[in-house]
Amino acid sequence: MTIVARQPMFGSYDRREVTFLLKDLSHIHLEDTTENREHAIQSGAHYSETLPIEYQPPKAYIDLFFRSLDEFKEKVALSIAVVAEQIYAAKGKQTVLVSLARAGTPIGILIKRYLFFKYHVDLPHYSISIIRDRGIDENALHYILEKHSTGMIQFVDGWTGKGAISIELTNACHLFFQKYGVKIDDTLAVLADPGHCTTVFGTREDFLIPSACLNSTVSGLVSRTVLNNQWIGEKDFHGAKYYHHMIDEDLSNIYLDKITQQFQKVVSIAKQEASKIVDENYGATFSGMNEILRIQKEFGIESSHFVKPGVGETTRVALRRVPWKILIKDKNSPYLKHLFALAEERKIELVYYPQMSYTCCGLIKKVIQ
Known part of the structure; x- marks a missing residue:
């Protein structure tokens, strides 16, 4: 199989820390207003x-x-260290880190950095x-x-909501095995797993991962990924844009360095915390989905796709969808300050809703009647 070569320069991260396997669509106009996109998405x-x-x-x-x-930098660093220790215990030096663009990319870089800091191994990262x-x-x-015929792929993302990407990944790996006879571990490693959607995680607390607050400016100035037959051919990688014109606003490497500086504080307890998770043998029960279905029914929502649980997913709703309401478990939660600011700016209704395990939940407005 012939695979196209990657672009020599893509994104604002150091090229030694991540290789983006994405087709550069920077020269193509793909953006539309939130309202127009929501209308199109709900129309099919x-x-x-x-x-x-991109939200400015x-x-x-x-x-x-x-x-x-x-x-929260120390809390993020500890979660990075805990999940990194689990990965290294299972796959060691054969690990090939594969982040799911784009929220997974800074997490993958931080895991790579931690394992270099702790074990002096320089793992490949895509x-x-x-x-x-x-x-x-x-x-x-x-x-x-x-490139890595003897390597062991480890998929990485930022967090789980209700588990849609975890399920998508499992299905994709199963299909890949059916088509090519190659078995790939479909386990998704994340910092926060409030939906109980994986077995490799830093915590199951639904806390604020600061990189969720922003878009490309904490993700290497890379857009969301694009799969559009007009621009993506059969042998192309999926596409994305590099917003190089936003370089003055870029916080991507500042964010990474702030977390990395905390590794020394957490390294002494990370392995022990990781061992507890492995020893307890936590299952991926997708228990959060029961709550989603209850909320969907209670609020008369047509599709579960319009219910986005967890701090990370709720932030995404506020930043790039048309929100209807945001459900809040605890009005005094320290993880919601940015959402209160977004809700005030965008006139989103906040609803006190203590009967859920998630810290918050975003509800998308139905725009097609």
Whole structure:
């Protein structure tokens, strides 16, 4: 199989820390307004065919991001260390880190950094696309397998919501085995697993991962991934844009460095915490889905796709969908300050809803009657 070569320069991360297996679509206009995209998506278009216009936050919101980063940087570092220890215990030096673009990319870099810090191993790290209802980028997987024939792939993402991507990944790996006879571990490693959707995680607490607050400016200036037949050919990687014009607003490497500086504080307890998770043998029960179905019924929502649980997913709703309401478990939660700011700016109704395990839940507005 012939696979196209990657672009020599893509994104604002150091090229030694991640290889993006994405087709550069920077020269193509793919963005549309949130309202137009929502209308198209609810009319049957797939979300991956276009891109949202990147949210340009005001200074007050950026200041809030930095305060959140200072407040939770050690917690993020510990979760990184705990999940990294689990990965290394299972796969060791044969590990090939494969982040799911884009939220998984900074997490993959931090795991790579931690394992270099702790074990002095420099693991390969790639970022590839997976798209709900359309699967994983098989060309990217072939590329990685050709480069690392004896390696053991470890998929990485930021967090779980109700588990749609975990399920998509399992289905994609099963299909890949059926088509090519190659078995790939479908376990998804994440920092936070409030939906109980995986067995490799840093915590199951639904807390704020500060990189969820922003879009490309904490993700190497890379857009969401695109799968549009007009621009993506049969032998191409899935696509994305590099927003190089936003370089002055880029916080991607600042974010990574702030977390990395905390590794020394957490390294002494990380392995023990990781061992507890392994020893307890936590299952992937997808228990959060029961709550989603209850919320869907209670609020008269047509599709569970309109219910987005967890801090990370709720933030995505507020940043790039048309929100209807945001459900809040605890009004005094330290993980919701950025959402309160977004709700005020965008006139989103906040509803006190203590009867859920998630910290919050975003409900998308139905725009097609």
